Amino acid sequence: EAGVVQSPRYKIIEKKQPVAFWCNPISGHNTLYWYRQNLGQGPELLIRYENEEAVDDSQLPKDRFSAERLKGVDSTLKIQPAELGDSAVYLCASSLSSNEQFFGPGTRLTVL
Amino acid sequence: GESVGLHLPTLSVQEGDNSIINCAYSNSASDYFIWYKQESGKGPQFIIDIRSNMDKRQGQRVTVLLNKTVKHLSLQIAATQPGDSAVYFCAERLNYQLIWGAGTKLIIKP
Numbered sequence: 760e761a762g763v764v765q766s767p768r769y770k771i772i773e774k775k776q777p778v779a780f781w782c783n784p785i786s787g788h789n790t791l792y793w794y795r796q797n798l799g800q801g802p803e804l805l806i807r808y809e810n811e812e813a814v815d816d817s818q819l820p821k822d823r824f825s826a827e828r829l830k831g832v833d834s835t836l837k838i839q840p841a842e843l844g845d846s847a848v849y850l851c852a853s854s855l856s857s858n859e860q861f862f863g864p865g866t867r868l869t870v871l
Numbered sequence: 872g873e874s875v876g877l878h879l880p881t882l883s884v885q886e887g888d889n890s891i892i893n894c895a896y897s898n899s900a901s902d903y904f905i906w907y908k909q910e911s912g913k914g915p916q917f918i919i920d921i922r923s924n925m926d927k928r929q930g931q932r933v934t935v936l937l938n939k940t941v942k943h944l945s946l947q948i949a950a951t952q953p954g955d956s957a958v959y960f961c962a963e964r965l966n967y968q969l970i971w972g973a974g975t976k977l978i979i980k981p
Contacts, residue, residue, distance in 0.1 A: 804969070
């Protein structure tokens, strides 16, 4: 069974540029999560989707971050414009409802 | 300045010995706890979980102990192997949201 797929794996951009991350969850998983992970720390939830509905986006910095999951499958997370402090690993995870979460390999973002 | 996050707690154990990784959680109302393993360059990987109505659960080479009185969780790895080298995170579930601990880096000495 294929796991959670994320792309790109690495991204280097200059500050003030836009950037987008893509996630394809495990087939059949209705819940999708986006996390941000800083070096040496645990993941921090940015947004959680149940199918195509964002049910928890309280931690998403809405002035510059946006996310979508239009058909309840793939999801895109966007940052516009990026700031130096956005450098981190962005992880996508999926699960069947609120059960065990399966993580993708993440996208490592470096903002210069 | 240097990030506090770079100073991960580290546990160094001899190959073949048992490892015990500890975690203090914060919410008495948390109903579910999970241990994850994260290798360099990869996402976290589920190891074992335990519900709040249990105090011990065993898997293959791993055991999780839960002490709700002092809000403490531990992960025991038997006969530690080089492949166990990773950062280990505990997470508690509160209101369907996972709250993650800071992580412990496990180093295996040959």
